[in-house]
Amino acid sequence: MGCASSIHISDRVVYHGGKESEDSHSPQQTNTTQLQGNPASGLPLKPLSCKTTLTEVQFGPMKLFKDPLQVLLVFAKEDSQSNGFCWACEKGNFRCSMARTPESALECFLEKHHDLVIIDHRHSRHFDAEALCRSIRAVNSSENTVIVAVVKRPDREEASVMPLINAGFNRRYVENANMMACYNELLQLEHGEVRAQFKLRAGNAIFTALEQSQEAIEITSEDQIIQYVNPAYESIMGYQQGELIGKEIMEVPKSEKNKPDLLETINSCIRKGKEWQGIYYAKKKNGDSIQQNVKITPVIGQGGKIRHYVSINRPLNDNNKSDKSTERVQAESQTDIQSSKHKDRRKGSLDVRSTTSRGSDGSSQRRHSSMARIHSMTIEAPITKVINIINAAQESSPMPVAEALDRVLEILRTTELYSPQFGTKDEDPHTNDLVGGLMTDGLRRLSGNEYILATKQPHHIPSHLTTPLSLNDIPPRIAQTMENEESWDFDIVNLEAATMRRPLTYLGMKIFSRFGVCEFLNCPEATLRSWLQVIEANYHSSNSYHNSSHAADVLHATAYFLCKERVKQSLDPIDEVAALIAATVHDVDHPGRTNSFLCNAGSELAILYNDTAVLESHHAALAFQITTRDDKCNIFKNIERNEYRTLRQAIIDMVLATEMTKHFEHVNKFVNSINKPLAALEENGGNNDEESVKSILTSPENRILVKRMLIKCADISNPCRPQELCIEWAGRISEEYFAQTDEEKRQGLPVVMPVFDRNTCSIPKSQISFIDYFITDMFDAWDAFADLPNLMQHLDNNFKYWKGLDERKLHSLRPPPE
Numbered sequence: 001m002g003c004a005s006s007i008h009i010s011d012r013v014v015y016h017g018g019k020e021s022e023d024s025h026s027p028q029q030t031n032t033t034q035l036q037g038n039p040a041s042g043l044p045l046k047p048l049s050c051k052t053t054l055t056e057v058q059f060g061p062m063k064l065f066k067d068p069l070q071v072l073l074v075f076a077k078e079d080s081q082s083n084g085f086c087w088a089c090e091k092g093n094f095r096c097s098m099a100r101t102p103e104s105a106l107e108c109f110l111e112k113h114h115d116l117v118i119i120d121h122r123h124s125r126h127f128d129a130e131a132l133c134r135s136i137r138a139v140n141s142s143e144n145t146v147i148v149a150v151v152k153r154p155d156r157e158e159a160s161v162m163p164l165i166n167a168g169f170n171r172r173y174v175e176n177a178n179m180m181a182c183y184n185e186l187l188q189l190e191h192g193e194v195r196a197q198f199k200l201r202a203g204n205a206i207f208t209a210l211e212q213s214q215e216a217i218e219i220t221s222e223d224q225i226i227q228y229v230n231p232a233y234e235s236i237m238g239y240q241q242g243e244l245i246g247k248e249i250m251e252v253p254k255s256e257k258n259k260p261d262l263l264e265t266i267n268s269c270i271r272k273g274k275e276w277q278g279i280y281y282a283k284k285k286n287g288d289s290i291q292q293n294v295k296i297t298p299v300i301g302q303g304g305k306i307r308h309y310v311s312i313n314r315p316l317n318d319n320n321k322s323d324k325s326t327e328r329v330q331a332e333s334q335t336d337i338q339s340s341k342h343k344d345r346r347k348g349s350l351d352v353r354s355t356t357s358r359g360s361d362g363s364s365q366r367r368h369s370s371m372a373r374i375h376s377m378t379i380e381a382p383i384t385k386v387i388n389i390i391n392a393a394q395e396s397s398p399m400p401v402a403e404a405l406d407r408v409l410e411i412l413r414t415t416e417l418y419s420p421q422f423g424t425k426d427e428d429p430h431t432n433d434l435v436g437g438l439m440t441d442g443l444r445r446l447s448g449n450e451y452i453l454a455t456k457q458p459h460h461i462p463s464h465l466t467t468p469l470s471l472n473d474i475p476p477r478i479a480q481t482m483e484n485e486e487s488w489d490f491d492i493v494n495l496e497a498a499t500m501r502r503p504l505t506y507l508g509m510k511i512f513s514r515f516g517v518c519e520f521l522n523c524p525e526a527t528l529r530s531w532l533q534v535i536e537a538n539y540h541s542s543n544s545y546h547n548s549s550h551a552a553d554v555l556h557a558t559a560y561f562l563c564k565e566r567v568k569q570s571l572d573p574i575d576e577v578a579a580l581i582a583a584t585v586h587d588v589d590h591p592g593r594t595n596s597f598l599c600n601a602g603s604e605l606a607i608l609y610n611d612t613a614v615l616e617s618h619h620a621a622l623a624f625q626i627t628t629r630d631d632k633c634n635i636f637k638n639i640e641r642n643e644y645r646t647l648r649q650a651i652i653d654m655v656l657a658t659e660m661t662k663h664f665e666h667v668n669k670f671v672n673s674i675n676k677p678l679a680a681l682e683e684n685g686g687n688n689d690e691e692s693v694k695s696i697l698t699s700p701e702n703r704i705l706v707k708r709m710l711i712k713c714a715d716i717s718n719p720c721r722p723q724e725l726c727i728e729w730a731g732r733i734s735e736e737y738f739a740q741t742d743e744e745k746r747q748g749l750p751v752v753m754p755v756f757d758r759n760t761c762s763i764p765k766s767q768i769s770f771i772d773y774f775i776t777d778m779f780d781a782w783d784a785f786a787d788l789p790n791l792m793q794h795l796d797n798n799f800k801y802w803k804g805l806d807e808r809k810l811h812s813l814r815p816p817p818e
Contacts, residue, residue, distance in 0.1 A: 069094040069190050072114040074105045076126035080177035081150060085118060088183035092190070102132040106139075113141045115194050116186075121149040121164070122175060130167035137168035140404060144197040146170045146189060215312070222307050224249040236315065238285035255281035255289040266296065273298050273306060282313065290315055387412060430762070430769035433753040471513055471525075478506055485510060488560055488790055489722050496549045503552040504536040505529070508584055511559045520577050522638040530633040534626055538588045544739070545732040546590035551583070553729075557714035558583035564786040570697040570706045574643070578650035581635075582711055585623035586655050590615060593740050595659075596752040600744075613659045620655040624648065650707065657708035658715045660774075667778050670709045674702055675784050706785075713782045719767070719775050719798050720791040726798045731813045734763050763813055764805040771799050 071094050075082035082098070089096035097112060099105035109117065117136060121129040129149060136142050149169045153176075164172055170193055173185055210217050210228075216236045219228030226244045234240060244252065254263070258281050269276040280294040292313040301307025390409055394402045474482075481498045484490050485507065495503040509529060512518065518528050539548035561567055562576050571579070591598075595614045598606040609617045628634055636644050657666055677696050681689060696702060718729035737756035744751045755761055775795065783792050805815060 069116060070112055070114040071096045072109055072117045073098045074119045076100055081175055084177045084179045084182035087179045088186050091183050092186055102127045105132060106135055109136055114145060116189055117145060117147045119149055122152045133168040144201045146193045146197060148173050150175055220249060253283045255283040257281040257289050270296050270298050270309060429755050430765045431773050433755045471509055474506060482510055490556055492549060492553045492556060493728055501541055502536060504548040505532040507552045507555060508532040511555060512580060515576055515580060517577055517580060520573055521635050523635045527633060527635055531627060531635045534633050535585055535588055538626060540592060543592035544735040546587050546592055551587055554586060554714045555583040557717045558711060561710050561714060561786060566786050570703055574647060575703060575707055578647050579707055579710060582651045582654035583714060586619055586658050588619050589622050592736050597740055600749050613656055616656045616659040620652045654707050654711045657712055663774060666708050666712060667781060670705045671781050673705055675781050709782060719771050720779060720795045722794060723798055723801060727813050730763060730767050762811040764802040767802045768806060
């Protein structure tokens, strides 16, 4: 092969300057077209020297050598802009690949790991540039890649770059096809962001050395706040990293064996920029003192100020049986540390606690003995099996794979596997307050006030509802209101008015009859009617939102979803009955306050349920108490015991699924266990493979996920209702949150959702945040499964409605009259 500047075009044309040659790296060599000359200008490319020119980069005391810049251009079609960058790459002797589709771009990036990726963001009809950027950022090796978006020249006012930054772009380039402009941009990128990222990659090597070093290392800020300790430090001192990070040095217990003024002497010396060396006693976690030869060196950083300290601590005590030193490197800032790959590699280099050279022989043998017993245990959770499989795979894997598996293990060992990082939402107080109010169990602040729910006496069936009521006895006006109850656009507010705020009993009778619930439960219609009446009586009509109308609305949505073909394929009759009952009772006796409020107020329910899923646990428990205490309303009394237990478990599971702290867990499990496998079958042409589809839909685990997703979507489907209903429900939930904020202020409790202040709240903003954060992804997944185009259209219309109000800076539910 002749040595020449080359431009590779995926999907897939390959341009070479100089003599024609094959793309030896392409996995699709048989589909490769080879052309000579410059694709930008039509001129022949000038051959380069066959000797690769390396760029020398200085990084502190390290001397780094960099290969020529590798650039990936992603343009759906050839135009003057793409040609400008092609010419610029040739002029700069950069290695350049061109991709026409997101798929080929990702494939090419995985193969070559480019330093710089330039994506055409001007034409959304060709491909989604931001989605492609996110896909590339999902690849571990992209951490130090610079990604640039080519954007249209703005017609009027300048747009914010935040959407691009949130998608993973480093910067934007306003379209300019001038070849020298493209060349200058590449030069600035090469000597700016790309070189900075290259240095950060070198920083990873330094942290790897720190991790694998047998010296104990501690990293703190200039204010002596600990930012990092390495495994050797953990081994010698007995602490875990998590116990020290973020603490001031002074917070760590000190040995009493030091002279009283020693610390003051040390600090006085190092704060003047002078090195200090001497004998110092450190206190281990177990309380033992260890004598060390300590050397602390201040390091000058940004602004000519002391930004780090390097401390070397060499144990002198023979009892330690170790000849190690401890370095304390105080980094310029925690942000600098975390921006390097160290955060992903901390556990990936070496587990010091399992290494015999880093502890006494006895402790090491004890540890190996304990680990052997643990691995020989026969009681093994599924996650333990997964971790053991990954550990076994690591032993025979190359280093990059082993490091990647290390990061997988770190993630699997965390407790919140499905909770997202709230990084990009921090700027939005509405989202923050919704997350705080709906997804936490309150601030753990002791208060002299206690919020005691009024102890409700067991409800009997109200006298005015005890007259026989069957479907044939429903008043014509109410029957007419329910004529279209099978439609998604059914108006529950009209039914609420027609039934004098008792829609649950009437709608429940009709829906339960349509699904044959009485026949399944072998219970008389009168028992079902009594049960519906007493359940409805236990909803608080004084709540603006969480009342029996909301329960009826959720029941209606549940029935609608149960009629969708995919749902019917997945669920059995017992699942359908469980879903209808769960929807009916899911908020029974709701006090109109959130879990966070009840926990902060020290309510009886919060104490009873240990601040965990307080209301949801109460709804499920009370529903069964109400049902089983009186034969007149016990709809379960005639079913067989095992069937009752199965039904009860399904109802409880669905009611508990409505708790928002598990929102992302339920959605992610549904996507990964159901959406993705079904999509994979369709992509592989397996649409006709009924057995494979059936096995996905009907496995016991997946049926549980479907039921949870179904009731979750039914519970918060208001943004997917017709616009007038959406606005009505938004007003009701806002009023309930306003009332909670008012009461929190009156009682001196923490205000968990400060933006829901009736004097300042923007209802459009709160709805936009709720849709963005909770609704969109969940209903995208549910729509992909159940096929709900009408709901998605309503959602789109409602989102635009709220956006329109917000852009006009209106805070109200509706625009002012013309």
